[in-house]
Amino acid sequence: MAIHKQTLDEVLDLASAHFKVPREKLTPDDDFFKTLGIDSLQALDLLTRLENHFRIELPDYELQGVSDFRTLADRIQARL
Amino acid sequence: MESFDGQALSWELRDGAVELALHREPCNEIGSLSLDELEKFVHDLDDFQDEAHALIVYSELKSGFCAGADLRELYRRSQDLEREEAAQGVRDYLERIHRVLNTIDASPLTTIAAVHGVTFGGGFELALVCDLVVADKMARFCFPELRLGLIPGFGGIPRLKRDLGNAVVRDLLLTGRSFNATRLQQVGLVSQVVGEGESLRVARATAAQLGKFDRRTAIAAKKFIKPIPYEELQREIDLFCELFSQPAVEAGLRKFVESEDALPYLP
Numbered sequence: 617m618a619i620h621k622q623t624l625d626e627v628l629d630l631a632s633a634h635f636k637v638p639r640e641k642l643t644p645d646d647d648f649f650k651t652l653g654i655d656s657l658q659a660l661d662l663l664t665r666l667e668n669h670f671r672i673e674l675p676d677y678e679l680q681g682v683s684d685f686r687t688l689a690d691r692i693q694a695r696l
Numbered sequence: 697m698e699s700f701d702g703q704a705l706s707w708e709l710r711d712g713a714v715e716l717a718l719h720r721e722p723c724n725e726i727g728s729l730s731l732d733e734l735e736k737f738v739h740d741l742d743d744f745q746d747e748a749h750a751l752i753v754y755s756e757l758k759s760g761f762c763a764g765a766d767l768r769e770l771y772r773r774s775q776d777l778e779r780e781e782a783a784q785g786v787r788d789y790l791e792r793i794h795r796v797l798n799t800i801d802a803s804p805l806t807t808i809a810a811v812h813g814v815t816f817g818g819g820f821e822l823a824l825v826c827d828l829v830v831a832d833k834m835a836r837f838c839f840p841e842l843r844l845g846l847i848p849g850f851g852g853i854p855r856l857k858r859d860l861g862n863a864v865v866r867d868l869l870l871t872g873r874s875f876n877a878t879r880l881q882q883v884g885l886v887s888q889v890v891g892e893g894e895s896l897r898v899a900r901a902t903a904a905q906l907g908k909f910d911r912r913t914a915i916a917a918k919k920f921i922k923p924i925p926y927e928e929l930q931r932e933i934d935l936f937c938e939l940f941s942q943p944a945v946e947a948g949l950r951k952f953v954e955s956e957d958a959l960p961y962l963p
Contacts, residue, residue, distance in 0.1 A: 657723075657813075658947070661813075661834065663836075663874075664834050664836055664876050667876050668878070673875075673879060675871065675874075676838075676873055684957075694828070
Protein backbone atom coordinates (compact mmCIF):
# COMPACT_ATOMS: atom_id res chain seq x y z
CA MET A 617 0.00 0.00 0.00
CA ALA A 618 2.86 2.33 0.89
CA ILE A 619 4.40 1.62 -2.49
CA HIS A 620 1.13 2.48 -4.20
CA LYS A 621 0.92 5.80 -2.33
CA GLN A 622 4.45 6.60 -3.42
CA THR A 623 3.50 5.85 -7.05
CA LEU A 624 0.43 8.06 -6.78
CA ASP A 625 2.46 10.88 -5.22
CA GLU A 626 5.05 10.66 -7.98
CA VAL A 627 2.32 10.81 -10.65
CA LEU A 628 0.80 13.88 -8.99
CA ASP A 629 4.21 15.53 -8.54
CA LEU A 630 5.14 14.93 -12.18
CA ALA A 631 1.81 16.24 -13.48
CA SER A 632 2.03 19.28 -11.24
CA ALA A 633 5.57 20.12 -12.28
CA HIS A 634 5.12 19.60 -15.99
CA PHE A 635 1.72 21.17 -16.48
CA LYS A 636 2.44 23.90 -13.94
CA VAL A 637 -0.58 23.28 -11.75
CA PRO A 638 0.04 23.78 -7.98
CA ARG A 639 0.48 20.40 -6.33
CA GLU A 640 -2.08 21.23 -3.62
CA LYS A 641 -4.75 21.65 -6.29
CA LEU A 642 -4.38 18.06 -7.49
CA THR A 643 -6.18 15.23 -5.73
CA PRO A 644 -6.08 11.49 -6.56
CA ASP A 645 -9.65 11.36 -7.86
CA ASP A 646 -9.43 14.43 -10.09
CA ASP A 647 -10.20 14.07 -13.77
CA PHE A 648 -6.72 14.90 -15.06
CA PHE A 649 -8.00 16.06 -18.45
CA LYS A 650 -10.05 18.75 -16.67
CA THR A 651 -7.72 19.56 -13.80
CA LEU A 652 -4.66 19.84 -15.99
CA GLY A 653 -6.61 21.26 -18.94
CA ILE A 654 -4.98 18.88 -21.42
CA ASP A 655 -5.98 17.52 -24.83
CA SER A 656 -5.14 14.15 -26.38
CA LEU A 657 -1.71 15.35 -27.55
CA GLN A 658 -0.77 16.47 -24.03
CA ALA A 659 -2.16 13.21 -22.64
CA LEU A 660 0.29 11.37 -24.90
CA ASP A 661 3.02 13.64 -23.60
CA LEU A 662 2.03 12.76 -20.03
CA LEU A 663 2.05 9.06 -20.88
CA THR A 664 5.57 9.31 -22.29
CA ARG A 665 6.79 11.26 -19.26
CA LEU A 666 5.32 8.64 -16.93
CA GLU A 667 6.92 5.81 -18.92
CA ASN A 668 10.28 7.56 -18.83
CA HIS A 669 9.98 8.38 -15.13
CA PHE A 670 8.95 4.89 -13.98
CA ARG A 671 10.97 3.11 -16.70
CA ILE A 672 7.96 1.08 -17.78
CA GLU A 673 5.85 0.62 -20.90
CA LEU A 674 2.21 1.59 -20.57
CA PRO A 675 0.23 0.74 -23.72
CA ASP A 676 -2.21 3.53 -24.55
CA TYR A 677 -5.09 1.05 -24.75
CA GLU A 678 -4.64 0.38 -21.03
CA LEU A 679 -5.47 4.02 -20.42
CA GLN A 680 -8.64 4.10 -22.48
CA GLY A 681 -11.37 5.34 -20.19
CA VAL A 682 -8.88 6.24 -17.47
CA SER A 683 -9.17 9.87 -16.46
CA ASP A 684 -8.31 10.06 -12.76
CA PHE A 685 -4.87 10.03 -11.18
CA ARG A 686 -5.63 7.15 -8.82
CA THR A 687 -6.53 4.70 -11.60
CA LEU A 688 -3.60 5.94 -13.64
CA ALA A 689 -1.29 5.17 -10.68
CA ASP A 690 -2.95 1.72 -10.39
CA ARG A 691 -2.09 0.97 -14.02
CA ILE A 692 1.49 2.06 -13.45
CA GLN A 693 1.78 0.07 -10.21
CA ALA A 694 0.72 -3.06 -12.09
CA ARG A 695 3.84 -2.75 -14.23
CA LEU A 696 6.40 -1.99 -11.53
CA MET B 697 17.89 25.36 -56.19
CA GLU B 698 19.69 25.85 -52.87
CA SER B 699 16.61 26.59 -50.83
CA PHE B 700 12.83 26.54 -50.96
CA ASP B 701 10.20 27.87 -48.60
CA GLY B 702 6.80 26.29 -49.21
CA GLN B 703 3.51 26.11 -47.36
CA ALA B 704 4.15 22.67 -45.91
CA LEU B 705 7.91 22.20 -46.25
CA SER B 706 11.13 24.13 -46.56
CA TRP B 707 14.60 23.03 -47.45
CA GLU B 708 18.07 24.47 -47.53
CA LEU B 709 21.67 23.37 -47.75
CA ARG B 710 23.54 23.89 -44.48
CA ASP B 711 27.09 22.72 -43.74
CA GLY B 712 26.93 19.98 -46.35
CA ALA B 713 23.54 18.69 -45.24
CA VAL B 714 20.24 19.26 -46.96
CA GLU B 715 17.74 20.10 -44.22
CA LEU B 716 14.12 19.33 -44.98
CA ALA B 717 11.85 21.09 -42.48
CA LEU B 718 8.18 20.15 -42.10
CA HIS B 719 5.89 22.96 -40.93
CA ARG B 720 2.29 22.35 -41.82
CA GLU B 721 -0.08 22.80 -38.86
CA PRO B 722 -1.37 21.05 -36.86
CA CYS B 723 1.14 18.19 -37.10
CA ASN B 724 2.48 17.95 -40.66
CA GLU B 725 -0.36 15.79 -41.95
CA ILE B 726 0.54 14.62 -45.45
CA GLY B 727 -2.19 15.62 -47.88
CA SER B 728 -2.11 16.87 -51.45
CA LEU B 729 -0.25 20.09 -50.61
CA SER B 730 2.53 18.31 -48.72
CA LEU B 731 2.74 15.66 -51.42
CA ASP B 732 3.13 18.30 -54.16
CA GLU B 733 5.97 19.89 -52.23
CA LEU B 734 7.59 16.54 -51.41
CA GLU B 735 7.60 15.72 -55.12
CA LYS B 736 9.29 19.04 -55.82
CA PHE B 737 11.78 18.26 -53.06
CA VAL B 738 12.84 14.87 -54.46
CA HIS B 739 13.07 16.41 -57.92
CA ASP B 740 15.40 19.11 -56.59
CA LEU B 741 17.36 16.66 -54.43
CA ASP B 742 19.50 15.69 -57.45
CA ASP B 743 20.82 19.24 -57.56
CA PHE B 744 22.46 18.79 -54.16
CA GLN B 745 24.43 15.62 -54.94
CA ASP B 746 27.73 17.41 -55.51
CA GLU B 747 27.51 19.75 -52.53
CA ALA B 748 25.79 17.63 -49.89
CA HIS B 749 26.63 14.41 -48.11
CA ALA B 750 23.60 14.15 -45.82
CA LEU B 751 19.89 14.85 -45.59
CA ILE B 752 18.19 15.72 -42.31
CA VAL B 753 14.38 15.57 -42.09
CA TYR B 754 12.81 17.32 -39.09
CA SER B 755 9.71 19.18 -37.96
CA GLU B 756 9.53 22.81 -36.90
CA LEU B 757 6.24 22.21 -35.08
CA LYS B 758 6.04 21.64 -31.34
CA SER B 759 3.33 18.98 -31.75
CA GLY B 760 5.68 16.52 -33.32
CA PHE B 761 7.41 15.14 -36.37
CA CYS B 762 4.39 14.11 -38.43
CA ALA B 763 0.94 12.68 -37.67
CA GLY B 764 0.78 10.82 -40.99
CA ALA B 765 -1.65 11.01 -43.86
CA ASP B 766 -4.20 13.82 -43.87
CA LEU B 767 -7.17 11.62 -43.01
CA ARG B 768 -9.62 14.51 -43.10
CA GLU B 769 -8.67 15.31 -46.68
CA LEU B 770 -8.73 11.62 -47.61
CA TYR B 771 -12.22 11.23 -46.16
CA ARG B 772 -13.56 14.46 -47.70
CA ARG B 773 -12.25 13.57 -51.14
CA SER B 774 -13.54 10.02 -50.99
CA GLN B 775 -17.00 11.36 -50.10
CA ASP B 776 -17.04 13.65 -53.13
CA LEU B 777 -16.32 10.84 -55.59
CA GLU B 778 -17.98 7.67 -56.81
CA ARG B 779 -16.57 4.51 -55.19
CA GLU B 780 -14.41 3.53 -58.19
CA GLU B 781 -13.10 7.04 -58.67
CA ALA B 782 -12.28 7.28 -54.96
CA ALA B 783 -10.40 3.96 -55.08
CA GLN B 784 -8.39 5.11 -58.09
CA GLY B 785 -7.66 8.42 -56.36
CA VAL B 786 -6.27 6.59 -53.34
CA ARG B 787 -4.12 4.36 -55.54
CA ASP B 788 -2.73 7.39 -57.42
CA TYR B 789 -1.97 9.12 -54.13
CA LEU B 790 -0.17 6.05 -52.79
CA GLU B 791 1.82 5.55 -56.00
CA ARG B 792 2.97 9.16 -55.77
CA ILE B 793 3.96 9.05 -52.11
CA HIS B 794 5.78 5.75 -52.68
CA ARG B 795 7.82 7.30 -55.50
CA VAL B 796 8.82 10.13 -53.16
CA LEU B 797 9.70 7.86 -50.24
CA ASN B 798 11.52 5.32 -52.43
CA THR B 799 13.65 8.14 -53.82
CA ILE B 800 14.60 9.33 -50.34
CA ASP B 801 15.19 5.71 -49.23
CA ALA B 802 17.57 5.13 -52.16
CA SER B 803 19.21 8.57 -52.03
CA PRO B 804 23.01 8.53 -52.20
CA LEU B 805 22.96 11.02 -49.33
CA THR B 806 23.06 9.57 -45.83
CA THR B 807 19.65 10.40 -44.43
CA ILE B 808 18.74 11.20 -40.84
CA ALA B 809 15.26 11.65 -39.36
CA ALA B 810 15.36 13.97 -36.33
CA VAL B 811 12.06 13.25 -34.63
CA HIS B 812 10.14 14.46 -31.61
CA GLY B 813 6.56 14.20 -30.34
CA VAL B 814 3.93 12.58 -32.54
CA THR B 815 5.52 10.28 -35.14
CA PHE B 816 2.48 8.35 -36.28
CA GLY B 817 1.40 6.43 -39.36
CA GLY B 818 2.79 8.12 -42.46
CA GLY B 819 5.06 10.19 -40.24
CA PHE B 820 6.59 7.01 -38.84
CA GLU B 821 6.91 5.75 -42.42
CA LEU B 822 8.74 8.93 -43.42
CA ALA B 823 11.21 8.32 -40.58
CA LEU B 824 11.59 4.68 -41.65
CA VAL B 825 12.95 5.62 -45.08
CA CYS B 826 15.86 7.39 -43.40
CA ASP B 827 19.15 5.63 -42.70
CA LEU B 828 19.28 6.82 -39.08
CA VAL B 829 16.62 7.94 -36.63
CA VAL B 830 17.60 10.38 -33.89
CA ALA B 831 14.71 10.63 -31.45
CA ASP B 832 13.86 13.12 -28.74
CA LYS B 833 13.09 11.14 -25.57
CA MET B 834 9.51 12.48 -25.79
CA ALA B 835 8.95 11.11 -29.31
CA ARG B 836 6.07 8.67 -29.66
CA PHE B 837 5.72 6.20 -32.53
CA CYS B 838 2.58 4.41 -33.64
CA PHE B 839 0.89 2.65 -36.53
CA PRO B 840 -2.79 3.23 -35.67
CA GLU B 841 -4.07 2.19 -39.12
CA LEU B 842 -5.71 -1.06 -37.99
CA ARG B 843 -7.99 1.04 -35.80
CA LEU B 844 -9.34 2.44 -39.07
CA GLY B 845 -9.62 -0.91 -40.81
CA LEU B 846 -6.47 -0.27 -42.83
CA ILE B 847 -2.79 -1.12 -42.91
CA PRO B 848 0.01 1.44 -43.21
CA GLY B 849 0.12 2.56 -46.84
CA PHE B 850 3.34 4.56 -47.23
CA GLY B 851 5.66 1.55 -47.21
CA GLY B 852 5.70 1.01 -43.46
CA ILE B 853 5.32 -2.75 -43.36
CA PRO B 854 8.08 -3.71 -45.83
CA ARG B 855 10.44 -1.22 -44.22
CA LEU B 856 9.65 -2.43 -40.69
CA LYS B 857 10.27 -5.97 -41.89
CA ARG B 858 13.58 -4.84 -43.37
CA ASP B 859 14.75 -3.34 -40.10
CA LEU B 860 13.12 -5.32 -37.26
CA GLY B 861 12.29 -8.78 -36.03
CA ASN B 862 8.86 -9.99 -37.07
CA ALA B 863 7.53 -10.19 -33.49
CA VAL B 864 8.14 -6.48 -32.97
CA VAL B 865 6.51 -5.70 -36.32
CA ARG B 866 3.45 -7.70 -35.29
CA ASP B 867 3.29 -5.89 -31.95
CA LEU B 868 3.44 -2.48 -33.64
CA LEU B 869 0.91 -3.30 -36.32
CA LEU B 870 -1.56 -5.65 -34.70
CA THR B 871 -1.94 -3.81 -31.38
CA GLY B 872 -1.71 -0.34 -32.88
CA ARG B 873 -0.18 0.78 -29.58
CA SER B 874 2.29 3.60 -29.42
CA PHE B 875 5.93 3.04 -28.50
CA ASN B 876 8.29 5.49 -26.87
CA ALA B 877 11.75 6.27 -28.22
CA THR B 878 13.59 4.22 -25.62
CA ARG B 879 11.62 1.10 -26.54
CA LEU B 880 12.36 1.61 -30.23
CA GLN B 881 16.02 2.08 -29.47
CA GLN B 882 15.98 -1.20 -27.54
CA VAL B 883 14.62 -3.05 -30.59
CA GLY B 884 17.13 -1.36 -32.87
CA LEU B 885 15.04 1.08 -34.88
CA VAL B 886 16.11 4.30 -33.22
CA SER B 887 19.80 5.09 -33.46
CA GLN B 888 20.04 7.66 -30.67
CA VAL B 889 17.66 8.86 -27.95
CA VAL B 890 18.41 12.43 -26.92
CA GLY B 891 17.08 15.02 -24.46
CA GLU B 892 14.05 17.17 -25.13
CA GLY B 893 14.61 19.62 -27.95
CA GLU B 894 18.00 18.11 -28.86
CA SER B 895 17.17 15.90 -31.85
CA LEU B 896 18.00 18.42 -34.58
CA ARG B 897 21.26 19.47 -32.91
CA VAL B 898 22.34 15.84 -32.56
CA ALA B 899 21.29 15.08 -36.15
CA ARG B 900 23.45 17.99 -37.33
CA ALA B 901 26.41 16.75 -35.28
CA THR B 902 25.92 13.27 -36.76
CA ALA B 903 25.74 14.72 -40.27
CA ALA B 904 28.98 16.63 -39.64
CA GLN B 905 30.68 13.38 -38.65
CA LEU B 906 29.42 11.64 -41.80
CA GLY B 907 30.92 14.43 -43.87
CA LYS B 908 34.41 13.27 -42.90
CA PHE B 909 34.01 10.01 -44.81
CA ASP B 910 34.72 9.31 -48.47
CA ARG B 911 31.43 9.82 -50.32
CA ARG B 912 31.88 7.03 -52.85
CA THR B 913 32.51 4.54 -50.04
CA ALA B 914 29.50 5.76 -48.06
CA ILE B 915 27.26 5.46 -51.13
CA ALA B 916 28.52 1.96 -51.92
CA ALA B 917 28.10 0.86 -48.28
CA LYS B 918 24.53 2.19 -48.11
CA LYS B 919 23.56 0.47 -51.33
CA PHE B 920 24.99 -2.80 -50.03
CA ILE B 921 23.40 -2.55 -46.56
CA LYS B 922 19.96 -1.14 -47.34
CA PRO B 923 18.04 -2.87 -50.14
CA ILE B 924 14.71 -1.34 -51.17
CA PRO B 925 11.92 -3.96 -50.97
CA TYR B 926 10.18 -2.78 -54.17
CA GLU B 927 8.10 -5.90 -54.71
CA GLU B 928 6.66 -5.87 -51.19
CA LEU B 929 6.06 -2.13 -51.41
CA GLN B 930 3.89 -2.68 -54.47
CA ARG B 931 2.02 -5.50 -52.71
CA GLU B 932 1.38 -3.17 -49.79
CA ILE B 933 -0.26 -0.64 -52.13
CA ASP B 934 -2.46 -3.39 -53.58
CA LEU B 935 -3.51 -4.63 -50.14
CA PHE B 936 -4.19 -1.11 -48.88
CA CYS B 937 -6.42 -0.39 -51.88
CA GLU B 938 -8.26 -3.66 -51.40
CA LEU B 939 -8.92 -2.83 -47.73
CA PHE B 940 -9.83 0.78 -48.48
CA SER B 941 -12.92 -0.37 -50.34
CA GLN B 942 -14.30 -2.13 -47.22
CA PRO B 943 -17.22 -0.44 -45.38
CA ALA B 944 -15.29 -0.57 -42.06
CA VAL B 945 -12.83 1.99 -43.42
CA GLU B 946 -15.44 4.58 -44.23
CA ALA B 947 -16.94 4.12 -40.76
CA GLY B 948 -13.51 4.38 -39.12
CA LEU B 949 -12.56 7.48 -41.07
CA ARG B 950 -15.92 9.13 -40.36
CA LYS B 951 -15.51 8.48 -36.64
CA PHE B 952 -12.01 9.96 -36.74
CA VAL B 953 -13.03 13.01 -38.75
CA GLU B 954 -16.10 13.69 -36.64
CA SER B 955 -14.20 13.35 -33.37
CA GLU B 956 -14.70 16.40 -31.17
CA ASP B 957 -11.17 16.06 -29.86
CA ALA B 958 -9.10 18.80 -31.45
CA LEU B 959 -6.20 16.43 -31.94
CA PRO B 960 -7.46 12.84 -32.17
CA TYR B 961 -4.08 11.27 -32.77
CA LEU B 962 -5.24 7.84 -31.70
CA PRO B 963 -8.37 6.96 -33.67
